[in-house]
Amino acid sequence: MTVSTAIARLNAADPDFARHLDHLLSWESVSDDAVNQRVLDIIKAVRERGDAALVEFTQRFDGVDAKSIDDLILGRERLELALTRITEAQREALEKAANRVRLYHERQKQDSWQYTEADGTVLGQKVTPLDRAGLYVPGGKASYPSSVLMNAIPAKVAGVTEVVMVVPTPRGEVNELVLAAACIAGVDRVFTVGGAQAVAALAYGTESVPQVDKIVGPGNIYVATAKRHVFGQVGIDMIAGPSEILVVCDGQTDPDWIAMDLFSQAEHDEDAQAILVSPDAAFLDRVAASIDKLLPTMERAEIIEKSINGRGALIQVRDMQQAIEVANRIAPEHLELSVADPQAWLPQIRHAGAIFMGRHTSEALGDYCAGPNHVLPTSGTARFSSPLGVYDFQKRSSIIFCSEQGASELGHTASVLARGESLTAHARSAEYRILTQDKGN
Template identity: 80%
Template sequence: MNTPLNIARLDADQVDFNQHLDALLAWEGVSDRAVNQRVDEIIEAVRQRGDAAVVDYTARFDGLDVANMADLILGRERLELALERITPEQRTALEVAAERVRLYHEHQRQESWRYTEADGTVLGQQITALDRAGLYVPGGKASYPSSVLMNAIPAKVAGVPEVVMVVPTPRGEINELVLAAACLAGVDRVVTIGGAQAVAALAYGTESVPRVDKIVGPGNIYVATAKRAVFGQVGIDMIAGPSEILVICDGQTDPDWIAMDLFSQAEHDENAQSILLSPDAAFLDAVQASLDKLLSSLERADMVRVSIETRGALIKVASLDQAIEVSNRIAPEHLELSVADPDALLPKIRHAGAIFMGRFTPEALGDYCAGPNHVLPTSGTARFSSPLGVYDFQKRSSVIFCSPEGASELAKTASVLARGESLTAHARSAEYRIKD
């Protein structure tokens, strides 16, 4: 007989609820001193020794006996071969997902604009794509072709001319699905390296790895620490924490469905977080029974148990409005509104990475093929962050053109403000344009 899950049960009306919730949500993802020091050493070695350092670290950490960087670079023909090697069913699924992701992100593409004032002054904004983007993809058994699509396709839709993908192949393990996804997503170059050395190579460039403008994609603690370290030299997408799901349910959805939705995040990582909010206490009991019943059917049951028991919770709320209040405080990565009328709740949601509407929209569809990006803010950062998108690969430049008349009028205002700041050169530069 399976041991029942020991999942936290909370009540939002409890006097000490906020303290319990804070403890549940607490997550410290900052690297320790030893990790920071090791990453700094790796980055400096790659900066100083380039390809040679990358080859050395790849041999040491990934167990690969390679002579030079040429052995670690895959050409476009290798990606096309991967597309041929996967099953027809896998290829169709990747193609459907890729097309849906592409269509969704095409709606995000921004265009340049400008307007002309009465005196002929022209103001506007010019939109340009990054020159080159770097995509980090975990390798070996923890390979996610869906992440390749979600990171590379927005870059290509944005107009990025070159996307460079790095993916480690520990002990020579190559995931054909990942390479096939790279082929469909339009990745231009693949280098089979990983870890902090791959991040450093993308950030600073080596003889064989071109320097990029932005690095996106998930990785382990060394990758995350390296991304933090090179930020400023290049842009990064985010420093992501463990995956999260928050489900708000009115008690009318099949409890087995909700249990599996909670499991869908718990199977990512022992630190992943799955929380259910409902005003129906009997429904919470039913979901707990479903969790106990279904756990043994999962391939990663041991991992799921740790996640659910250490960071999961079933929370009783007084109403759906109170559920929204709790949700906005949590600012979840994934939010499921498993209720009869999700549109009635939507305007009240202020903080969430992605919002899944209704009983028939599980978060898992968003992970793979719904269309919106699955790279989302975690650990409460949805309060100020957004999903990865086309806008992350585009830059905005202000455009200013002054007619003689417009310059004369603006200069009078600028002169007063500049002299108020004791910036004489600013003032005189503007005053030269004032018409007599």
Template identity: 75%
Template sequence: MTSKITIKRLVSSQIDFNQQLDQMLAWESVSDQAVNQRVDEIIAAVRASGDSAVVELTNRFDRTQVSSFAELEMSKDRLQTALTRISPEQREALEVAANRVRSYHERQLSHSWQYEEADGTLLGQKVTPMDRVGIYVPGGKAAYPSSVLMNAMPAKVAGVAEIIMVVPTPDGVVNEMVLAAAAIAGVDRVFTIGGAQAVAALAYGTETVPRVDKIVGPGNIYVATAKRAVFGAVGIDMIAGPSEILVICDGKTDPDWVAMDLFSQAEHDEDAQPILIATDSAFIDQVEASIAKLLPTMEREQIITASLLDRAILIEVADLDEAAAISNRIAPEHLELSVEDPIGLAEKIKHAGAIFMGRYTAEALGDYCAGPNHVLPTSGTARFSSPLGVYDFQKRSSLIMFSADGASEMGKVASVLARGEGLTAHARSAEYRIKED
């Protein structure tokens, strides 16, 4: 049985290629005025009423019957219990993934540094971890223990003193693997709350939920909108849009592999965007045939189908140089280089969240256990953003200590610049330290 669907096909040489590509890529990451207004109301309620507002909103949106906030916190003993409730294979997989994620992120750790100039002036940078961060783990259409590891492990490596996790449990359904992942990652406190109310609780604090310094992790449109709304009161990692994958292929990879790689992101949700760029129209035909053959075998067939129909693009290009140029324009979240010389082609890539090199490197490995972070910039923001990492949980303070001689010499420079700006108090402050000749 096959499932024939029509997927948007483009050829880079057609006159209106750029216009059609722009139309297909267009995405508003945060929704309309109605969503913004609802989120603002939720945030205001949490700020005004704290725990009671969170309980009421959780009962309403997650269809729970909680009477007190105490029921919304998972104890550390409960997290440890989750480790015994999952299968040995699941626990081993989580531990292997956690170790790989930890090992990779330990290489990102920044350290304080300083140097001394000839006159005794000391300059440098002091690197310190944040005190407390909040991680948001989705719990709606699917549960993501992998997101627990990817958000918590770099914070742990950075030395964050306290990690607070929020995860919604619609209808009161708890995912044991999510709790087990929290235990393995060393999460300090877990609250079973989600949505804009969870973001507000983390950002401003309640009687029970401590206020955090930064909120990280993906969520639905209400979570994304809330993160944008509270930015400034707290730090955030990014405003994440739907998942994306772009596969560049030279026509020599098994088309079934390519089709399934496209499915791997399409199954996240209907707005996910799978894109194939290939140098051979006949190969694109083969991938389409694989899609039709494999689609009926997928458990999330309806979601994948909607993604393919509305957002997928199959692009034919003249050569791999053109493929790289178009990829840089798209700046995808996930980029697979399924070609003979992936390392060479990677040299031509400037904008991508994560680059998966070679025919054997499925993007799915990066989602779970490769080691690098799977929290990545979406919707073209890889042009100026980077994957989540240890550096997102460390702050840098400048160190400045002038010697008497250094203060005298630099005071002269500062005086000239300050008076040029009309800031005489600045100038005189510096001038007090200038030695008389």
């Protein structure tokens, strides 16, 4: 197999740099009309025929010989069996990663709070976990047990009563690592169903699949399209784009390390994006040489080659200050600050899903076992979005208790504003509570 790279070289001093960068970053998750209509048809069928539709679609799309929905349900004992089928090293790695993820996310828990004003009025916020969350997990060979941990554990830490997992098993192929991860993460129910039909089942419920409050987890274009359509009926985490990594380097890190860090995201798929920004032109040359040297040694070399050639870039900047400016402009999913003193630059980072500090902190550690969540905003959405966390599985209710005196005082303010909006019933509702001695004030 012959592989070669022709990674783009950009220079921030180029007058057309902004245009070239915008073109490099452009990506849209577009569902064509055929995909969109097929997803709508699948959702309609699941809503109308429930379990029967799930069985039919699983037979047709996944090649699974299921006679009834019972053939698509995995009990807790099956998840526990998976723990015995993986190697001891795999089990230990899953348990260690799960523990680190759990400890990190326990720090994110939000508690209810209240305060009392001088007149006895009480204001506050009640934090409540969702009743039920749905976790979509890709199946077959392209399956990610780490994603099970990252999606299920924050839900459990938040106090979600029931986590329901859906995972396709194409041609009956079951991934034992995924099931073992589900067992360790505390997943409550598992259905071996995938695609748009699984999303529809979670959103609307069937005779067997319970309706959930929120759907999280990655999937293909059919899954993403279905999540768009059911949003509003249920919550969703995000519509994720391809994986991204942006490395900012001062030129002092081993170029082989940087090349492999770029590969770590490029190997996900051809649309993944890997970018290096540095003020050192000679260092960019050394990394380019490392890319060419190491690429033939990679198992997923063809995918990496297409990703690097299609969406990768080596960007030269004036200095580290401009490197940070470019990083904020890109707002990457993963940002590596591969520099001597990353803490000094951290205050200037405004947009990034996850920030990996220093030369020894590879993005791959965050994918598996560092502790923070690896479900991150992509395609520039780090400008306004955050990593998946416990807060995504909690909802907040406002608490308002008015004392007699407090209702009387607030009634004056509400009355003026309500009448200004010509909402007389609002005004009179508030005015009824104004105490007699206050009405002239």
